[in-house]
Amino acid sequence: MQRGDGQVQRGDGQVQRVTSSSGDARPPAVDRLARSLADLGLPHPLLVDAAREAIAAGDASSARERAEAIALALLRPVVNATGVLLHTNLGRAPFGLALAPRSANLELDLSTGRRGSRNQRAGSLLARAMGAEAALVVNNGAAALLLVCAALAAGRDVLVSRGELVEIGGGFRVPEVLAGSGARLVEVGTTNRTRLSDYERAMPAADVGLVLKVHQSNYRIVGFTESTAVPALVGLGPPVVVDLGSGLLDTATPWLAGGPPGWLAGEPAARQTLEEGAALVTFSGDKLLGGPQAGIIAGRPDLVAACARHPLARALRPGGLVLQALQETALAYLRRDGDSIPFWRMATAPLAELRARAEVIAAKSGAEVVECSSAVGAGSVPGKELASAGVAVAGDRTVALRAFDPPVIARVRDRRTVCDLRSVHPDDDVLLADALAGIVGPREAAGDAGCR
Ligand SMILES: *Cc1c(COP(=O)(O)O)cnc(C)c1O
DSSP: OBOTTSEEEOTTSOEEEOOOTTSSOOOOOHHHHHHTTGGGOOOHHHHHHHHHHHHHTTOGGGHHHHHHHHHHTSOOOOEEOSSBSSBGGGTBSOOOOOOOSOOOOTTBOTTTSSBOOTTTTHHHHHHHHHTOSEEEEESSHHHHHHHHHHHHHTTSEEEEEGGGOOEEETTEEHHHHHHHHTOEEEEESOSSBOOHHHHHHHTTTSOEEEEEEEOOTTOOOOSSOBOOOHHHHHTTSSOEEEEEESOOOOTTOTTOTTOSOGGGTTOOOHHHHHHTTOSEEEEESSSTTOSSSOEEEEEOHHHHHHHHHSHHHHHHOOOHHHHHHHHHHHHHHHTTOGGGSHHHHHHTOOHHHHHHHHHHHHHHHSOEEEEEEEBOBTTBSTTOOEEEEEEEEESOOHHHHHTSSSOEEOEEETTEEEEEGGGSOGGGHHHHHHHHHHHSOHHHHHHHHHHO
């Protein structure tokens, strides 16, 4: 409805201005405006959204900017120059999987032509790589713990140390996952000290389905502390489940030619935890395992089978894409080929190699070589730093770098924008140099050249 004051009452009751720079021009038709944005490559309905919003805001000329914002919000590959190797906002472990548009033998046994199990490959191969008798793959680490508690302890008690009732982030809180599974939480000990005798005291009064030990991940209790190790817990009787979180398969890292890096010291691993007598371990696929987002339940075959039979297993199962990616990861571990797992390749890249890459990028772009320290991230091995090298430019240029295609995600340190090369794939060095060359101002680049 046209009103006398140059405004329109829309169907939804909102009022919008219709005047434009030329004064009395009518708003351009939404459809025509949307068509003028076709070069952005977005589907027409999304361009219509941008055009409609722009007209509603009384600023038709903002339609392109709005459409660009819609395009920018889509999922896309980015260059992670943050130095946080497993960056939760960037999908944790980097992973590439190229697949032809074909079906896969997801639930077909190729030898018999009959129905097979989707858990036969990735699960069994990972079990083999960590020396477990059986393993089941679900959607993520939270799903793994939820399924274990639902399948093995619903309506029963689960003993957990008060020091391990943690929140990992992103809404994962151990007491809430337990409640969701239908198991009852029995808190044992104190926040800083939980002894075997605390568990023993809780046993008689409880109907214990499981004893659960949870890796504290991204937080530490230091000072006057005590916790009970797996071998002691095993003596209590009920199955001991250890939520390892990070998914280090073996403390000896046989997939790394140089052996375990120093920063890994003290990180519990699936193989050793099972050897200590844990009935099951659970962990994520996209942390130290270096695979796609997934959750793994590994250990005693009868317990793994009980998890697989539980109705929730169907709701928590991953799809074929994830299982193929995880199978690739498992095969790389079995080949002892850590270099083909992107996370392990970047985590173990020698400092000299990173420095040499930084020199090349600096020479091409006018940026400056700087020392960096990377972090593993995703709550894994918190507080440990990995010496690294990178390049820096003056000021906060993170917005300009994010606008690059593909977007480059950097950090600001001491009023400089720093790109840490440990988290950047070497194939992306050329992209990074181009992006930096584009944002280093002529004066700055010239000044830099003059100083050398
Ligand atoms: C990360 C983590 C989880 C959650 O795993 P997601 O894969 O993020 O669901 C659970 N427990 C521990 C100890 C963790 O570190």
